[in-house]
Amino acid sequence: MVFSISKPEPSSRWKRRKEDRPEEILNAALELFTEKGFAATRMDDVAKSAGISKGTLYNYFESKESIFHAVVQEMISPEIEKVETMVANYKGPTDHLLRQLIRAWWTNVGETRLSAIPKIVISESGNFPELAEFFVETVVKRARRLFTDVVSRGVVSGEFNLVETQAVARLIIAPLVYATIWQHSLKPFDDDYLSDEYVDLHIKFILKSLIKDQRFDV
Amino acid sequence: MVFSISKPEPSSRWKRRKEDRPEEILNAALELFTEKGFAATRMDDVAKSAGISKGTLYNYFESKESIFHAVVQEMISPEIEKVETMVANYKGPTDHLLRQLIRAWWTNVGETRLSAIPKIVISESGNFPELAEFFVETVVKRARRLFTDVVSRGVVSGEFNLVETQAVARLIIAPLVYATIWQHSLKPFDDDYLSDEYVDLHIKFILKSLIKDQRFDV
DNA sequence: TTAATTACTGACTGACCAGTCATTAAATAA
């Protein structure tokens, strides 16, 4: 007689869980996209990571790209809305608002798994242009408008110097997005580390150039 | 009798041009890497674009990655050396040096085809780590040291405020590199355009925060 | 002129992977 260690027979080979699948798929996908990029992520792995087979994936999403669209739509759009609301309702001085806005971005995007998304989109923009177009329309333009509006508010109210608001908005955004790109690309190969000072110093530099010199104001 | 339009018989099917091949291959490769990225560039296309067959490619370079290494080595390193020399020999005021350094970077990298390289490396860092490591060692660290040294010079000489030189160097580089990444990724999908003011304003903002306030100096 | 060398070619191999679909079985209705 042969003694064999038998695996406990699972009560059933699988469960039907229509409700939970989409979210589980999106979470698995974002994690893999972050790690490998869009093109290099295999649908078999997304499926495995979400605990299903590849065929099931295609019951819920019609293609790899549609999964990415959903990730952006479901995860980033809500964050932007939050911030838009914050800006719309803010009453205090504009430099405080701007400071708070930059910090909010850092806390809600820069330090979360969402920080991987800009790098993914940028990386794949050449081979998946629809994906880039979607991201520009859904995220980039809205975010830029947000910063442009805040700078404009400061200029109009007389708190800030007269500046090119578009160019300034870009100068504010650049070091923030750049930091996330770096995090998800070269950081592992770079022994230098990004201190918290980076964002603080960025805020300080930007405000120093924006806020009117108080010497002659009374 | 059949009249046929005969192609002029080429005197020979191909020429042996050992000397010129490597450079032609690197040029073709950089162009395709820029357009499609590293992974998505097919060796058949590099060959075709360089006017040879795929087999010949492998007489000159042992792999796709080795071609990329050669591109960085041959094209970027000389640029960095130029700038290092400029910095080492500069005698005038540090703010002029910094201004000139940023402009030099923009002219010699930002506005040339070399501007594509950061985006390529970042995009492929996950799937081709050796490539990223090579780039960090060969380019990133040297460039950062350059800017850090210049800021330090200003601080030591008393021209600049006492600042975290590492963090400041990053803040200087970020908008520059970010602009090149944007150029080669999202720009085609973004109707907003990058005006020349962007770099000028960046220089202005940075120097405003670095240069000591002259009010109490005589 | 003939032989030896080597730059060059391109068909081929093996590996990879997005998306499909015939089949299976869990859940639910009759």
Next chain:
DNA sequence: TTATTTAATGACTGGTCAGTCAGTAATTAA
């Protein structure tokens, strides 16, 4: 209990591509 519906499976298809190598022809040496 039996029939119906549908969530889930995974083998398979058709396509892609880095790298190889046996053979071809341009060049050079003998």
